[in-house]
Amino acid sequence: MFSKKLDKSTAVTDGTAWELTRIPVIDSDQLLSIKFNSSKTDDSSCIAFLILSHENELIDSSIPICESLKEYVLKTKNEKKDSIFECDLHKLYWAWTDEKSICDNNNLMELAYKFSAYLRKHEAKVESLSVFIDLVTSSAPFMTFLSRLFFESYISTLYKSEQKEVNFPKIISFSASRLTISEKDSIEILETAKKLALASIRMKNLVEAPPNVCHCEKFLDYVKKEVPKYKNLYLTYCDENQCLDAGMGAFYSVSRASEHGGRLIHITYKSGNPTTKIGLVGKGITMDTGGYSLKSCESIMTMKYDMTGAALVTSTILAIASLEIKDIEVHAVALLTANAINEKATFPGSIVKAYNGKTIEILNTDAEGRLVLADGLTYLSNVFENSPNSYIIDVATLTGAMAICLGTEIAGLFTNSDKLTSFLYQASKDSGENIFRMPLHEKYKSLIKSKIADLSNIANSKPNASSMTAALFLQEFVGDKIHWAHLDIAGVSWRGSKAEAKAWGILLLYKAVLELSGTKQ
Missing domain, CATH: 3.40.220 (Leucine Aminopeptidase, subunit E; domain 1)
Structure with missing residues (x-):
């Protein structure tokens, strides 16, 4: 399935620059000028x-x-x-x-x-x-x-x-x-x-890049140029057709209409003798039109930011590699595509099969983030072989309701693990980036049950506790032995009035990785 691999010993010849009409070529080095x-x-x-x-x-x-x-x-x-x-x-x-x-x-x-x-x-x-x-x-x-x-x-x-x-x-x-x-x-x-x-x-810079600049191919080109710069860092990736062949129907249902398709990018940093496996999964919708469940003109203007999760997990693991942290194993999985509209786009009411075999009725094509994350979570759970000594944290600008609930300074935390919660709260305290644990009420699982499929991608009735039901949906795709947390960063990712990316989460995830691995830095 994932035949394209890159490590430090592999020559990179196709790391093309980011091209802009009427603007000088910008390469990965200029992103850090x-x-x-x-x-x-x-x-x-x-x-x-x-x-x-x-x-x-x-x-x-x-x-x-x-x-x-x-x-x-x-x-x-x-x-x-x-x-x-x-x-x-x-x-x-x-x-x-x-x-x-x-x-x-x-x-x-x-x-x-x-x-x-x-x-x-x-x-x-x-x-x-x-x-x-x-x-x-x-x-x-x-x-x-x-x-x-x-x-x-x-x-x-x-x-x-x-x-x-x-x-x-x-x-x-x-x-x-x-x-x-x-x-x-x-x-x-x-x-x-x-x-x-x-x-x-x-x-x-990744988050603020325009959607005609930072689509999934160019994001991958950027990663391919960065990975060989560091020790103990390895890259595996696949396109949307390879994902479909592997059974990732949920991810493919979003990427099929995108001009550039989709990319699953898996970066691994492993050094020394680690005792735990830590996974970071990021939503990477480089432009979210809402699909056939079309967004309004006002809300669509900020939807290039919908790949914040992918930019966060990628930037975090590159930072960890640059610091050469010892005795640690970290995986970052970014799922990149655009939620576009054309004759190939998925219709509301369609049913797809996810990577773990569960079927999903897509009631709303603007709830696409949880679809790409679903296959990413299953993929990483399989990589970790559902080990109880594994931790997965997914991050996504997932629901506007989270911003209404917690505002612009606190991210919502949903998790199946008190142990992971304690690590994340300590990391939050150390980093100054605030999180608050939200409930995962088992009774609300009935809201995401479909009459004709296993699950629906939005709640089937109102009031629908949309942030919680989104998290409950994601939990369906995580190995039952794995400590898992979902961070909904929709409210904290940018300063609204300036439409300026805050780069929220770098310090939090860095501190969390140190805490989870028992590493003192």
Whole structure:
């Protein structure tokens, strides 16, 4: 079935560039047109960010700036919390907050977003950066803050007539009042932060790519060019016809109308002697018209973002490979296609057979994400041989109801495993990317039962608990011994007013993989 394989020893000759009409050719290297400045610096080109606690009575002796500036900063101590102050003459910016917020990675992520505006303000004028976070007792918050700061400081000009290279400053120091960080640890923190920031930027550029640029063939070309750059990374892939021949009728029912068909992309990273298998499955609908269940003109405009899950799992595993994490086995499966309309498109009311043999009545062609994920989940469950020491996390912009329920800052978590839940909650706490566990109520399974097939792809009555019934549908395609979680990221994936990809989930999945594998990084 999957005869096309690629590893580091295989020459890549068909990694074609991403072609755009009237826009210069953009290849995978340009997607990361970023340099971290390594030149020597002086004080005139340095910018400083301070995160200070009201509760620290000794703060005046621990702020790492000169006395004249320290006095200026301390005058603002009683001002409104979380406000950002600036002394522009010295390129100095600081925020007062409370001790609890400083220890909250979610708050640090928010401050990184706010501080990034000032980093963008000075652009190439800044060669070095100094960061001080008061009261923290471990180095992890620095990695979280720095990786997000770098990412939020990035502005893409890929589709502008004049493209601009982005230069990030070299970190010359980061410190805390209660923590001493060795030079070795500093280098490791910085390198990890850089690589996770680059993964977030990779994801952002993939998600924001127009649908005439980032279709499934070009996505695969990009992956084929990236995989050989890293050790212990392997690629297997197949097209929609190979998937159909293997029995993936659910995936094929969506991809059959797409001009470029579909691609199942399976990337594996394996090093050392891993004790667990971790799988990441991502929905990759490069453009979602809704099919014959056509979307409205307003909602269709953002549907290039419907491949966020595929971009997330791909970018995450490439980041893990770049960090060369030891004793770990991670699989990323991305299912890429467009939900298009033509004479080949699947009609509402059609019945298809999924990879696990179950039949599905397609009542709504705009509920296509769960169809492609269904075959992807069965595929990876088979790869894992339904092992109880295996974990699968699927991520998808699946239901608009999730955004209504949890808004734009929290992703919905549906799972069959309390054990996996505890790992994911710890990863959420460490990353500052919020999740909330939603119920999987067994009684609601009756809502996805079809009268003429095994299942229907939407609930057969209202009210239909649409996010939950979507998750219950996916659960039908997961091996019964596997720890499984579904993350519905429809609400958290982009900033609505700006239609800007947030690259939500890179830090969460990175932390989750470390937690699940028992790896300390």
